[in-house]
Amino acid sequence: MLRIAIQSKGRLNEESLSLLQSIGIEVDAPKRKLLSKSQTFPIEALYLRDDDIPHVVESGTATLGIVGLNEVEERGAEVSVIARLGFGACRLSLAVPKGEDYDGIEWFSGRRIATSYPNILRKYLIERGIDAKVEVITGSVEIAPAVGIADAIFDIVSSGSTLIANGLREVETVFESEAVLITNKSLTAEDQAVIDDLLFRIDSETVSRGKKYMLMNIPRASLDEAIKILPAMRSPTVMPLASPDWCSLHSVIDAADLWTKVRQLKAIGAEGILVMDVDKIIL
Ligand code: ATP
Ligand code: MG
Secondary structure, three states: OEEEEEEOOOOOHHHHHHHHHHOOOOOOOOOOOOEEEOOOOOEEEEEEOHHHHHHHHHHOOOOEEEEEHHHHHHHOOOOEEEEEOOOOOEEEEEEEEOOOOOOOHHHHOOOEEEEOOHHHHHHHHHHOOOOOEEEEOOOOHHHHHHHOOOOEEEEEEOOOHHHHHOOEEEEEEEEEEOEEEEEOOOOOHHHHHHHHHHHHHHHHHHHHOOEEEEEEEEEHHHHHHHHHHOOOOOOOEEEEOOOOOEEEEEEEEEHHHHHHHHHHHHHOOOEEEEEEEOOOOOO
16 A cells, blocks of 8 residues: 655645546545545545655655645755656746846845755856745745845745735746656555556546547548648548538647647638647556
8 A cells, every 4th residue: 555645735735636636546535534445446635734845755755745846945945856747837936026126146245045955046046146035934925125134035836916915026937847746766566566556547637638539520622621620640531421521530739729720720721610628648
């Protein structure tokens, strides 16, 4: 039975559980207990604060964990990052009060920067030869300049609206993060086999995210052109229709391209276009 550490509440909790659920691994939500065995896969979930996940995996208390790459980096944990999970995207950035005349990284020399990520920040400053004072605070970093604790901040940004609301301007992006799957560095062959199965399932989930299945009727005369518009995983499926001048064309596309493709296909005579959600793609 492998143990996987998951954030007990917070921004990563829900998506971590729904990722597991989407690959056939059901575990009870943390409201009921801190440790929950799956009935459908040889895994149990251990619910923790995200700060503790890298260390718990490094020490082997859990074999696996789902956590932000920012936490892994900040804690300097000796773990393996085995998959990027495509949610929890954010960045760690430097921001200054919006009225400041910021002219480059040298601006930070001799200034005070408030952050909850001192290790990532110090490394960045040292690499650039900037001598700034790092003020460690654990929460509400964005109010530090307004209350006089610091001249600037180094904090997590996703949309940037919190910075704007606090009169701050993002000036340097230092670290890009997303939720990742981590493992302990020493795995038994048995653990590895279960993890390989898990990764295989996660891959199929990641590949199918944002994809649509599209089928339509197309005049045979337009088929070559339609195939150019619809590159498929290998090549699109073409099926005959009762009428010899028409055929049915099926393909998988990125949802983001849907309306562009629809317009191009309509222009060459496509009719009866059906678009469906894709549940799984197993390559
Ligand atoms: P915990 O109680 O588990 O310690 P927390 O308050 O430290 O939780 P959350 O705010 O739940 O942490 O964020 C967890 C992770 O979500 C972050 O470390 C980061 O990787 C990711 N994340 C994505 N977007 C944001 C954002 N806008 N603000 C904060 N974290 C974000
Ligand atoms: Mg935390």
